Amino acid sequence: MTRSARRTRRTLQVTGVSAAVLLTLSACSSDDSASSASASGKPSGEVTVFAAASLKESFEKLGKTFEEDHPGTKVTFSFGGSDALAASITGGAPADVFASASPKTMKIVTDAGGSSGAPTTFVRNQLEIATLPGNPHNVASLKDLTDSDLKVVLCDKAVPCGAAAQKALDTGRLKLTPVSWEEDVKSALNKVVLKEADAAVVYKTDVEAAGDKVEGVEFPESADAVNDYPITLLKESRNPQAAKAFIELVRSPDGQKVLSEAGFLTS
The missing domain is CATH 3.40.190.10 (Periplasmic binding protein-like II)
Structure with a gap:
């Protein structure tokens, strides 16, 4: 091998080592950045x-x-x-x-x-009766909802608001057959908002959220059906x-x- 060839080979070896070192340093830098971001504790x-x-x-x-x-x-x-x-x-x-x-x-x-x-x-959340604005049917109690002339909706019994409503009815020893069972509390409330029902047993928070679209009526049996x-x-x-x-x-x-x-x- 000529002296020139040996120099060329040596140069290539040094270049290769330098590149490897740079790649290693770059990888370490990336790892350090990731560790630093993780250590910062900031959600993203x-x-x-x-x-x-x-x-x-x-x-x-x-x-x-x-x-x-x-x-x-x-x-x-x-x-x-x-x-x-x-x-x-x-x-x-x-x-x-x-x-x-x-x-x-x-x-x-x-x-x-x-x-x-x-x-x-x-x-925690407590039940309330949602009626049409102005409460035209003069609903004043849970018992009033058993009037066969009223169209009342309840949440399905598998849903927490439906289970709570059933517990309140059991407390008052009342039986109520709704015109429909709804899949969640918003669906039950919406029936009253759209005037497709006269009343619904929902949460106090939903009555609050509906504003003047419904009127809320409190009832004592709800104290025995508070949901965590x-x-x-x-x-x-x-x-x-x-x-x-x-x-x-x-x-x-x-x-x-x-x-x-x-x-x-x-x-």
Whole structure:
């Protein structure tokens, strides 16, 4: 091998080593950046929240607050009957947080091993009768809803608001056959808003949210049918850091204030 060839080979070897060193340093730099971002503890990315229909207005408000407090995050909600949401979660639907309107529907998820840790109760909710504006049928009690001339709707018994309504009826030893069973509390309320029903047994929070579209009537039996609302981080969460931060907001004084203003009972 000539002296010139040996020099060329030596140069190529040095160049190859230098390139390898640069690649290693670059990889280390990337790893350090990732570690630094993780260590910063700042939530980022999308968080998907499955929540009971009665939480819609409050959670949407809290979602906006969360995104403002944590730039680079996005909160996506799926609202509906708690039983249907629980079934979707156990069926593999991707979600990070589940907020249910009753411990019973939350148990569907925990029994399936879908919860990461024990759920915690963050608010409670009480029933109220929603009537047409001005209460033209003079509904003053739960017993008044048993009048056969009234068109009354209830949530399905599998849904927390329906189970609570049945408990209230049992407390008053009353029997009521509704004109329809609705899949969630918003659907029941909407029947009255659209004047397709004279009254519905819903949550106080839903009456509040409807404003002057309905009129609320309180009844004593509702005190025996108050629903606890549990919330949990889901085991299959794709963004547990942001999910935990959202749950912390819900349980924080600011979150509790928003929920209290909506009519929820907070501790």
